[in-house]
Amino acid sequence: MTTTATHLRTIALHWTDLHEAAGQPAQIGAFGLGLRGYLAHLEDADREEYLRAHRAWRHSQDRDPLQLGERPIPVRLHILDTMRAVEAALVQCADDIAHAAQRTPIAAPTARRTATHPYLTQRDADIAAADRARRAQLAHADLVDPRRWKYTGRRTAPHAALWLLARVERAPGPCRRITEAEEKRIGTIAAGAADRVERALDIAAQQRTLEQPCACGGRIDVHGGEGRQPLAHCTGCGRIWTEQGVAA
Known part of the structure; x- marks a missing residue:
């Protein structure tokens, strides 16, 4: 299958x-x-x-x-x-x-409004800046992840x-x-x-049945594809046709 x-x-x-x-x-x-x-x-x-x-x-x-x-x-x-x-x-x-x-x-981080929410120490500010940089890097990596399907490009x-x-x-x-x-x-x-x-x-093998039956009343199957010349075969009398005419 x-x-x-x-x-x-x-x-x-x-x-x-x-x-x-x-x-x-x-x-x-x-x-x-x-x-x-x-x-x-x-x-x-x-x-x-x-x-x-x-x-x-x-x-x-x-x-x-x-x-x-x-x-x-x-x-x-x-x-x-x-x-x-x-x-x-x-x-x-x-x-x-x-x-x-x-x-x-992943959403990119936003900067802290230090004017209204200042850091208590420079160490706190440095830790927060490093964390924002890390999260910004993760957000960018997630956005450009080659496994992500994109709607442009x-x-x-x-x-x-x-x-x-x-x-x-x-x-x-x-x-x-x-x-x-x-x-x-x-x-x-x-x-x-x-x-x-x-x-x-x-490049695929194909088979189709013609609507028009053979003179004997049998069903005619046509085989082709995979680069081969098409060939027709009557399932009733066994007659075979190629592009050059009746083969047998």
């Missing part, structure tokens, strides 16, 4: 593969950085603006295919759609789980997947133990996201 942890690891491990599969434009003009590095650093709004600009640029570069010179590599938009959908789902899930389960950062699919994985595996951090309902929600979203990633990369 595939676990939630496996689904989340699949997303994190194959995210770079999705960037690769999306394709990169030619090293020309403002788009010379390529999609892989560029998209990795853009927020959703900026990424959409970039894609619109890139499509406009490609349209301006359209020409007769017989002309010489380097032509841009097409961007596979269905891969980008998968990335956007997966990232949005995982980040939203992490936001919701963090809102419910993550502890509020690095909000990517792999980061969200790994943070949710830590919650599922009960890793230490500034969070309470997630509930059964929260774990179930993470599992549902992780399974759907991993399925989309595997389909986009064609």
Whole structure:
């Protein structure tokens, strides 16, 4: 049985593969950085603006295919759609789980108003100052704890997947133990996201039954995925089809 942890690891491990599969434009003009590095650093709004600009640029570069010179590599938009959908789902899930389960950062200490509440001795003042410094250091460390989910900054699919994985595996951090309902929600979203990633990369074995039956009346099952050529098989008469036609 595939676990939630496996689904989340699949997303994190194959995210770079999705960037690769999306394709990169030619090293020309403002788009010379390529999609892989560029998209990795853009927020959703900026990424959409970039894609619109890139499509406009490609349209301006359209020409007769017989002309010489380097032509841009097409961007596979269905891969980008998968990335956007997966990232949005995982980040939203992490936001919701963090809102419910993550502890509020430790408050920084405030200075004592010595004008109205003076210290009796310099020693008392020194002890209080050292205690404030220690508590300020603890508050800062808690605020920037890398195990803490943040609502700004690095909000990517792999980061969200790994943070949710830590919650599922009960890793230490500034969070309470997630509930059964929260774990179930993470599992549902992780399974759907991993399925989309595997389909986009064609790395999962798939089987589907066609609505249209064989001439013999039997059911036709189609097998594919994992980089293999699709193959259809009739469970009634045993006939097999490939992309080249009837095999047997």
